[in-house]
Structure formats: C-alpha cells, structure tokens
Amino acid sequence: MLLCGAVMSGIAAQPPAKKQLVAHRGASAYAPEHTLEAYTLAIEQGADFVEQDLAVTKDGMLVCIHDLTLDRTTNVEDVFPTRFVEDKTAASPTRSWLVGDFTLAEIKQLDAGAWFNPKFAGARIPTFQEAIDAVGSRAGLYPELKDPAFYRERGVSPEKLLAGILEKNGLLKQAGSPRVIIQSFDETTVKLLATALPGVPRVWLVDPAAAGRIDSEEKVKQLATWATGLGPNKMIVAARPEIVTWAHAAGLTVTPWTFRSSNTGTFPSVRDEMAKYLYEYGVDAVFTDNPDQFPRK
Ligand code: G3P
Ligand code: CA
Numbered sequence: 001m002l003l004c005g006a007v008m009s010g011i012a013a014q015p016p017a018k019k020q021l022v023a024h025r026g027a028s029a030y031a032p033e034h035t036l037e038a039y040t041l042a043i044e045q046g047a048d049f050v051e052q053d054l055a056v057t058k059d060g061m062l063v064c065i066h067d068l069t070l071d072r073t074t075n076v077e078d079v080f081p082t083r084f085v086e087d088k089t090a091a092s093p094t095r096s097w098l099v100g101d102f103t104l105a106e107i108k109q110l111d112a113g114a115w116f117n118p119k120f121a122g123a124r125i126p127t128f129q130e131a132i133d134a135v136g137s138r139a140g141l142y143p144e145l146k147d148p149a150f151y152r153e154r155g156v157s158p159e160k161l162l163a164g165i166l167e168k169n170g171l172l173k174q175a176g177s178p179r180v181i182i183q184s185f186d187e188t189t190v191k192l193l194a195t196a197l198p199g200v201p202r203v204w205l206v207d208p209a210a211a212g213r214i215d216s217e218e219k220v221k222q223l224a225t226w227a228t229g230l231g232p233n234k235m236i237v238a239a240r241p242e243i244v245t246w247a248h249a250a251g252l253t254v255t256p257w258t259f260r261s262s263n264t265g266t267f268p269s270v271r272d273e274m275a276k277y278l279y280e281y282g283v284d285a286v287f288t289d290n291p292d293q294f295p296r297k
Contacts, residue, residue, distance in 0.1 A: 019278045020285035021294040022142050023047035024258050025066060029289040032116035033073065034064040035123040036134045045291035049140040049181065052131050054158065055099040056151050057107060062128035062161050063099065065112075068147045070097040074110035074125065100154060128162075132169050137179075141171070144183040144205070159192045166197065174199060183231055185210075194226045203229040203255060211236045220246040229253035231287075234277065241281045248282075257287035271295050 026038025027045055039050050053066040070076040076083075076097040083102070084095040099107070104127065113123025126134070128143065135141060145158045152158075162182070166172055171180050183203040184190050190204045204227040206214055214220050214230065220243065223230065230247050234256040237243060247254045259274050267273035270288065275295040277283045288294060 019296070020048040020255075021046060021291055021296075022049040022051055022255065022285055022287045023139075023291045024051050024260075024287040024289050025053065026050060027289070027291050029261055030292075032113045032120050032123055033066060034125065035112055035120070036126050036130065037113070037120060037123055039126075039131060039134050042291050043135065043138045046294065046296075047139050047291045048285070049142040050131070050135050051142040051144065051287060052128060053144045053146045054128055054162065055146055056156050056158055056161060057099060057104045058101055059103045060156065060161065061104045062158070062165060063104065063107060064126045064128060064131050065099060066146065068096075068098060068100075068150060070099055070102065070107070070110065071095075073115055074112050075114065076102075076110055079109055080106070100151065100156075128165055129169075132165070132171075140178060141180045142183060143180070145186065145189050148184065148186045148189045159189055159196065163193070163196050166200070172197060172199060181229070187226075191226045201228040201253070203227065203231040203253070205231040205257075206233065206236060208233050208235060211239075214243055214246075215240065217246040217249070220252065221250045224250040224252050227252065229255060229284075231255045231257060233257065234259065237277065237281055237283065244282045253285070254283045255285040255287065256283055258289065259286050260289040261293065262289075269293070 023042030025033035027041040028038055031038035031041050042050050052064045054062045055065050057063055084097050087094045107125050111121055112125045113120030143162060145162060148158045166180060178201050181201045181203060182193055183205055185205040185207060190202050193202050204223060229252050237256050244254050256277060259270050261270040264270050264273050270290050271293040274286050274288060277286060
C-alpha cells in the first residue's frame with residue numbers, strides 16, 4: 001500500500017549522463033507560469049523536464065500553481081470577491097484566497113494568463129493530470145509538493161495524492177532515464193516519498209535558511225539516506241561550491257535554482273550564469289525560467 005512500510009530504501013542515484021534543463025514553472029519568462037502554454041513552450045525550447053508546483057483543491061485535486069493562494073496569478077478577487085480569509089494579526093490586515101478553499105470547478109473559472117500579458121487571457125490553472133497529458137513523452141515531469149504541512153493540518157495527504165496519480169499514469173516504473181523527479185522543501189514529505197515511492201528520484205530543496213544542513217561532507221552524506229538529490233538555492237552553491245563534490249561522492253545529484261534573465265547578478269547573461277554552474281561548479285541540472293538560454297555543450 002502506498003505510504004506504508006518501514007523500509008526507507010534509497011535508489012542508486014547516478015549523476016545524469018548529460019546536463020539537464022528543468023523548465024521552472026514552464027518557460028515562465030515568456031508565458032504565464034504553470035499554464036499549459038508555458039509547459040508547451042518549454043518543451044519547444046528543449047526542456048528535459050517541466051516543473052509543476054502542486055497545490056490541493058478543496059475537493060482533493062492536485063493543481064499546478066506555485067502559491068498557497070490564488071491572488072497573485074489569477075483574477076480570483078474579481079470572480080469570488082468575498083471568498084477570502086483575512087489575517088487580522090498583521091499590522092495591516094491582509095486578504096488571501098486559498099487554493100484549498102476552492103473546488104476544481106471554481107478554480108477552472110479563473111483566468112491565469114491575463115496578469116502576465118493580456119495576450120494570454122483565458123489561460124487556466126491546469127490539473128496535474130492535464131500537465132502529465134500535455135507533457136506526454138516529450139519531456140520529464142518535475143513535481144514539487146508545495147506547503148505540504150498546511151495540507152496535512154487540514155487532514156489531506158498531498159504525498160498520497162501524488163503517489164496515486166503517478167501510479168495511475170504508470171509513472172512509478174522508471175527504466176533508464178527517470179520520467180519523474182519529485183521535489184520538496186519539506187523533509188517529512190521527502191522521507192514519506194522515500195518510503196512510498198523508493199524507485200522515484202526525490203530532491204530535497206534547500207533554501208538559504210537551511211544552508212547549515214549541507215555545510216559539511218558528513219551532513220551531506222547523511223542526507224543521502226533519504227534523498228537522491230539536492231536542490232539548493234544557487235547562492236548556497238556559489239558560497240560553497242565544494243557541496244557539489246560532497247553530493248556526488250554521496251551519490252546525490254545537485255540541481256540549483258533559479259536562473260532567470262531578469263536576475264543574473266554580476267553575470268552578463270543568464271546563459272553565462274548557467275554555464276558557470278553547469279561546467280565549472282559541476283552541477284547536474286538547473287531550474288530556469290529561460291529554457292531557450294540553456295547552454296548545451
Ligand atoms: O523547486 C525549485 C524552485 O522552484 C524552488 O523555488 O519558490 O520557485 O518553487 P520556487
Ligand atoms: Ca518549485
């Protein structure tokens with residue numbers, strides 16, 4: 001049964017034979033993030049994997065959206081003006097429209113494209129199933145469970161939902177190159193998935209606040225008992241490039257985030273920035289908003 005069993009077996013994590021391009025929220029520099037338009041463009045631009053951030057609707061469906069709330073990327077405030085929750089503890093009370101407070105049918109009424117550019121008006125939030133169908137065999141999937149602790153507190157198991165849909169789609173048996181790589185910032189989630197889906201690679205995302213978890217070879221080695229890869233903020237790698245060597249020695253892949261033309265720091269271009277990480281620091285893959293700028297060799 002999914003998510004049962006005590007064995008937290010790992011899979012042999014081999015660094016990929018070639019550097020891999022993960023389209024971050026799709027080709028999100030050019031099309032509204034997490035729409036089928038962004039996913040399709042990412043594939044046209046050569047993505048090896050297309051990323052889906054996943055949230056759970058009120059009726060238990062996995063949908064592709066980065067935020068816990070609908071406000072930033074849809075017109076929910078116009079369509080459902082009274083369906084907000086208010087945080088009255090903040091200095092200035094804030095209103096939020098939580099994904100988990102809306103059914104899929106309601107969410108499908110929302111425009112998820114016009115905020116980005118009027119030419120994308122009418123784009124919808126896809127279900128994860130729709131994303132799987134749209135990507136098909138043209139690229140891999142790279143789902144991230146967002147805010148799993150929030151959903152667990154509501155009595156929902158996003159891990160079970162993810163495991164169920166991957167099983168239903170025949171995506172658990174992965175011969176050769178993986179078709180699915182799972183990711184989460186939530187350690188509990190990665191450990192649950194290690195038990196439930198031991199054959200599916202799983203990346204633990206590391207934000208700057210957690211950089212201390214990977215600041216020694218011994219600590220990195222320990223993570224390899226439940227993760228198959230690390231997904232560090234790119235600044236963590238820049239500050240301590242030896243993390244890549246430590247990870248590879250432990251059998252872990254390294255996939256930093258996020259490379260975007262709108263934020264290249266001191267690099268002249270996002271292509272130059274990605275090249276530094278891939279070919280000097282030696283990371284295995286990158287998350288980028290700009291798949292067309294990926295520097296293949
Ligand atoms: O999942 C890797 C990267 O996407 C993490 O950042 O906030 O864009 O999901 P975020
Ligand atoms: Ca993500």
